[in-house]
Amino acid sequence: MMTELILVEGVSDVQLISYYLQNVYGWKHERENILGIEPLDEHEHIESLSKNGNQVVLCGVGGNGKFAHFVEQHRINYIVVEKEISSLVVVTDRDEASDAKIKNQINAALDQISVESDYWKENAIQDSFGQAKNIYTYLLIIPANEKGALERVIIDVLNDIPEETALMGEVEQFIDALKVGLVPDLNQVNNANKATVGTFFSVRYPRKAMRSFGVFISKIDWSKSASLNQLFLPFQCLGEDKKSICQS
Amino acid sequence: MAFIYSIDISKFRGIQKLEVSEFSNINLIVGDNNSGKTTFLEAIQLLFAKSQLSSIKNVINQRTVLNPNSSFYTSFIKMFNKKQGNDFWEFDIYALSNKGPLEFELNGREKTVSGEEALQISTLSVRQKNEYKRTTTVIPETARVFTGRIITQAGKKPVEKEIRCTSLDKVIPGPIVKKEVHYIPSFGHLRYDLLQNIVDNPEYKKLAIDILRQFDNSISDICYTKADDGTYLESIITKDGVNMPFSVYGDGIKKILYILNKLFNAADSILLIDEIETGLHKKYYDILFPVVFALANKLNVQLFIATHSIEAIDAILRYGNYENNNASKDPIKVITLKKVDDNNGSNIVARNVTGKYVYENRKVFEFEVRL
Numbered sequence: 001m002m003t004e005l006i007l008v009e010g011v012s013d014v015q016l017i018s019y020y021l022q023n024v025y026g027w028k029h030e031r032e033n034i035l036g037i038e039p040l041d042e043h044e045h046i047e048s049l050s051k052n053g054n055q056v057v058l059c060g061v062g063g064n065g066k067f068a069h070f071v072e073q074h075r076i077n078y079i080v081v082e083k084e085i086s087s088l089v090v091v092t093d094r095d096e097a098s099d100a101k102i103k104n105q106i107n108a109a110l111d112q113i114s115v116e117s118d119y120w121k122e123n124a125i126q127d128s129f130g131q132a133k134n135i136y137t138y139l140l141i142i143p144a145n146e147k148g149a150l151e152r153v154i155i156d157v158l159n160d161i162p163e164e165t166a167l168m169g170e171v172e173q174f175i176d177a178l179k180v181g182l183v184p185d186l187n188q189v190n191n192a193n194k195a196t197v198g199t200f201f202s203v204r205y206p207r208k209a210m211r212s213f214g215v216f217i218s219k220i221d222w223s224k225s226a227s228l229n230q231l232f233l234p235f236q237c238l239g240e241d242k243k244s245i246c247q248s
Numbered sequence: 249m250a251f252i253y254s255i256d257i258s259k260f261r262g263i264q265k266l267e268v269s270e271f272s273n274i275n276l277i278v279g280d281n282n283s284g285k286t287t288f289l290e291a292i293q294l295l296f297a298k299s300q301l302s303s304i305k306n307v308i309n310q311r312t313v314l315n316p317n318s319s320f321y322t323s324f325i326k327m328f329n330k331k332q333g334n335d336f337w338e339f340d341i342y343a344l345s346n347k348g349p350l351e352f353e354l355n356g357r358e359k360t361v362s363g364e365e366a367l368q369i370s371t372l373s374v375r376q377k378n379e380y381k382r383t384t385t386v387i388p389e390t391a392r393v394f395t396g397r398i399i400t401q402a403g404k405k406p407v408e409k410e411i412r413c414t415s416l417d418k419v420i421p422g423p424i425v426k427k428e429v430h431y432i433p434s435f436g437h438l439r440y441d442l443l444q445n446i447v448d449n450p451e452y453k454k455l456a457i458d459i460l461r462q463f464d465n466s467i468s469d470i471c472y473t474k475a476d477d478g479t480y481l482e483s484i485i486t487k488d489g490v491n492m493p494f495s496v497y498g499d500g501i502k503k504i505l506y507i508l509n510k511l512f513n514a515a516d517s518i519l520l521i522d523e524i525e526t527g528l529h530k531k532y533y534d535i536l537f538p539v540v541f542a543l544a545n546k547l548n549v550q551l552f553i554a555t556h557s558i559e560a561i562d563a564i565l566r567y568g569n570y571e572n573n574n575a576s577k578d579p580i581k582v583i584t585l586k587k588v589d590d591n592n593g594s595n596i597v598a599r600n601v602t603g604k605y606v607y608e609n610r611k612v613f614e615f616e617v618r619l
Contacts (some may be wrong), residue, residue: 036614075612078605082615128599129586 002054002086003034004238005079007061007070009093011045013150014060015214016222017091018047020232021058024223027051027238035083037074044070054086054239064093064149068109077111080135081128087136087242089234090115093149094141095190102141115139120234120242136242138234144227151193157225158200164220171200249516249548250428251346252292259329260339261287262587264595272581274541276564276603277554278618279585284596285554286311288585289431289520291341292552294352296429296518299398299409301371304354305420310433321392321415325358331593335359337396348403356396356411366391366414380416391415430514434523437506442494443482445512446505447471452512455539456505460484462535463501470505499527504536511540515547525557533563541567541579561617562610568603578602586619 021027033048043062061070113123201216202209254269297303312318328337338355392415469485580603609615
C-alpha cells in the first residue's frame, strides 16, 4: 500500500486537483487520512483520496508563502522519516519567480529529502531505526511555461475546451477593457487572472455566482483540456511504482 | 548508583546485533509482540550477573515462572541466537556505565553424549544422582552437554569461569547475587511479597497508604497479620478496623504495592519493569507514575520500563511536562524495538528518541511509537 502526500498552496488548488484525480484517475474520497494530518487553522484544507488500497493526502498549506510554516507546524520532515510514505509532491504557483528560486525555497524547508522541478526524484534516506528507505519527490510549478498562478492555468484550460473558448474570449476582452480606466488594479497580471476566472464562472453559471470556486469546479469537464492533462501528467504516477513507470 | 549509558548486544536470543546509546533516567522500551522487549531487559540483568550458571538460571526463570517444569537446559540453549550455524555458540552483552564497562559473554559448544556420561558430569550432587537413578525408570540413551565459559566484567578485570551443564540438569547450584539490578515481571504481583520493604519504614509506609487511598478510601493501614495457622498474611486494615488479607483485593492494589516495594529496595540501582500496565486500570496511571518517577529520582534508581500500552506511554510522557519544560536534558527516552527480516535473516533494530520527540509527534500526527 502506498501513501502519497501532496502539498499545494490553497483550497482552490486542493479542489481542482482532488476533482481531477477523482474524475480522470479514478481516486475516491476517503474520510480518514492515514497520516493523521489535521488542519491547524481555517486557511488550511486537507482532503484524502484512496484507490486500490493506496491513499493520497492532499494538503492546502494555507496560501502563498505558507509552505515552510506548514512543513514545520505539521512536522512533515518527521512524518517523512517515521511514516511509510511513497512520495511527496509539491505543487506551487510560479508567480514571478524562477524555477531555481522556487526549488531552493521548497528545499530549504525540507530536511532529508529534496525536490526537483518536473522530475520524479528518488531520495534514499534512513528511517529512525537506521533502516534504508526511498521516497520519491516531485515539484510541479504552475503554470508550466508562463508567469502566474492557478488562475492562469484555469484560463488556459478553459481556452482549451471547445465549449468554453468563446465565452472565455469575451471575458478576457471585457477584463482588458476595464484595465484602462475603471479598474487600474487589473493591470497586475494576477489580479486580472483572478478577475477573469471569477467573471467567467459568474457569467457561465449565474445562479451560483455568489458561491465559492469549489462549486464551479464540478461544472467543467477538465479532462477535455489537453494542456491540463499534460500539466497534471505526473499525477498518473500516484499509487504506481515510480521507479519503473515514472522515471523513464 | 548504577547507571548505564549504552548497551551493545550480540547474538543474544532474537538479537543478531543491537546498539542503543544515551539512556536517560526513565527509559521506555516499547514495541510489538515478539519484538525483543523482554530480551532487552534480560540483557541488562545479565550485565550484572556473576560468572556462574545460577545467575543465568535466575534470569531464565523469569520467563518460565508460570511453567516450573520447563527444562533449564532447553531455556539455556535458547539464549543463543539461532543463526549461529556451527557447533560453537556465543553471545555477548556489553555496556558503558558510570562504573566503567560492563560485560557478559557466554560461549561454548554443545555435543551429544550417552545418558550415563551426562549423568556423571551433570551438576547434580551424588545424592541427587542416586535419587535420579532410583526414580527414573530409564536413563535416556543420549543427552546433550554444553561446555563453555562465562566472562564477566564489572568495571575492573574480567572474570572468566568454565561452565558445564547437561540436559539432565534440574538444579543449578550456586548463590544468586543481584544487587545492582532489580526486575519486576509483568505478573510478579500475583506472587505477593508486597510489603517486605515498606512496613518497617514509616516514610515509605505513609507514602504507600496515601497512594492506596486514591484507589480505595477505606484503607487505613497495611501490615502483616498472624493467621490461625501461625503463618503471616499481608493484610489491609480498613478505617472500620476490619482486617482484610490482600487476596480479597484486586490486582491493581497488589501491583502498586509490588512496584513500590521493589522500588524502595532498588535504591542506587537499576529497576526493570516488564509490562508496567499489567493489572492496572489506565485511570490510575496519572496517580501512580509520577510517584514512581519522583521516588526513583530521589532513590537514584534508573528505570527501564517495557510496555505495550499507548495509554501508559502517554501517561509517562505527561510526566515530562513538555508543554512547559524546555530543559536540555530529557528525563525520558523512548526505545522502540522492531523485528526486521533481510537477506541475513531476522534481527531486532531500535529507534531511540527522546520523550519530547514522541510527545510532539503524537500531538501533531498519528505517530505510532509502538509499531
